[in-house]
Amino acid sequence: MKLDILAFGAHPDDVELACSGTLLKHIDAGYKVGIVDLTHGELGSRGSGELRLVEAENSRIIMGAAVRENLGIPDGFFTHSKENLLAVAKMIRKYKPDIILANAIDDRHPDHGKGARLVSDACFHSGLVKIDIDGLEPWRPRAVYHYIQDKNLRADFVVDITPYMENKLKCIQAFSSQFFTGFEKEDDQPKTPISSKNFFEYVKAKDRANARAIRVDFAESFNVGRTPGVADLFNLL
Numbered sequence: 001m002k003l004d005i006l007a008f009g010a011h012p013d014d015v016e017l018a019c020s021g022t023l024l025k026h027i028d029a030g031y032k033v034g035i036v037d038l039t040h041g042e043l044g045s046r047g048s049g050e051l052r053l054v055e056a057e058n059s060r061i062i063m064g065a066a067v068r069e070n071l072g073i074p075d076g077f078f079t080h081s082k083e084n085l086l087a088v089a090k091m092i093r094k095y096k097p098d099i100i101l102a103n104a105i106d107d108r109h110p111d112h113g114k115g116a117r118l119v120s121d122a123c124f125h126s127g128l129v130k131i132d133i134d135g136l137e138p139w140r141p142r143a144v145y146h147y148i149q150d151k152n153l154r155a156d157f158v159v160d161i162t163p164y165m166e167n168k169l170k171c172i173q174a175f176s177s178q179f180f181t182g183f184e185k186e187d188d189q190p191k192t193p194i195s196s197k198n199f200f201e202y203v204k205a206k207d208r209a210n211a212r213a214i215r216v217d218f219a220e221s222f223n224v225g226r227t228p229g230v231a232d233l234f235n236l237l
Contacts, residue, residue, distance in 0.1 A: 001066060004031040006097035006141075008088070010115035011041035011075065012056040013175045017203065018147040019101050020063060021161030021168040022220050027064045028164070034067040035060065036091045038084075038115055039075040046177050046195060049075070059174035062167070067095070076111060080118055086133055088122035093136035100141045104149040105223055112149055120144050120225055143228060148221040155221035157228075158210045160237065162217040165207065169200060 005026055009015040015023070015035050023033050037056060040049030053070060060068040071087050078084060092100070102119040103112040125131060127140030148155060161168065173179055180197045204218070211219035214237040230236065 001034075001095060002032070003034045003066065003095040003097045005033045005099045005101065006036060006092065006095050007033070007101040008036050008038065008091075008103065008115065008119045010038050010103050010109070010111040011044070012037045012039075012052045012070070013041070013059075013172065013178060014103060014112070014115075014149070015101070015147075016059055016063075016168070016171045016175065018104070018149050019220050019222075020059075020171045021164045021207070021218065022101075022147075022159045023065065024063060024164040024167050024171075025159065025161055033063075033065045034095055034097070035065050035069075036088075037068070037070045038073045038078065038088075038118070039111070040070060040072060041075055043075040044178065046192060048177075051177050052175065055175040055177060059171045062174055063171050078111070078114065078118075080114065080121070084118055085122050085125050086131075088119055089126035089131070090133045090136065092123060092126040092141065093133055093139045096139045098142045100144045101222075102144060102146050104151065104153065105146045105225075106151060106153065108150045116146050120146075144225050146223045146225070148223060153221075153223060155210065156224045158214060158219040158221045160211070160214060160216045160219050161207065162211070162219075165204065165218045169203070172200075172203070 007015045027033050041052045042049030103115040105116045106113050123141055123144055127138050129138050207218040210221045
């Protein structure tokens with residue numbers, strides 16, 4: 001299956017938090033979208049790696065993404081190794097996306113920056129004709145965009161997601177072990193900043209701040225590794 005957009009996340013829920021509105025928008029426009037999580041997120045304070053795989057699939061269904069895979073790289077300790085580069089490059093060759101979305105180039109969680117570099121470099125390796133990966137044809141995406149996460153990095157561009165904000169929140173809430181859903185009972189799970197009811201107000205506030213520059217209600221922000229071109233000067237918001 002060829003995809004138009006393939007979004008990578010170091011952990012299940014990275015994509016939901018940072019760029020699911022953008023994915024929802026493109027799915028609605030008829031583009032084929034897929035997600036690849038690098039790890040199970042098994043070091044998270046709440047839930048488990050096995051549970052997060054189930055939650056990730058639930059979110060995929062809500063979003064309408066065509067596929068979702070998990071590479072099973074160890075959470076918290078993955079390295080920029082040949083093995084991991086080839087594992088990511090295999091996904092790129094398998095799905096032949098035109099656009100790759102990847103983690104923030106710099107962020108509070110060290111896995112995010114590591115994931116950004118791993119995916120970006122794998123895009124280059126995936127295009128090298130002398131590297132054999134299970135007989136798959138070489139493929140290099142047209143563009144790699146890094147979604148901005150916890151740190152308030154200066155955006156290179158933002159995407160209007162105003163009509164998709166509520167569905168974005170539903171995708172995030174599919175990770176019920178991690179985030180507030182309104183049906184929580186008292187248990188022995190650790191309380192974390194992202195498990196509080198107020199966390200969703202932060203998500204909306206961040207996307208409102210992203211939107212201010214283009215005068216819409218909600219937007220998601222991105223950085224680019226290479227300067228993109230525009231068809232003409234009138235296609236900008």
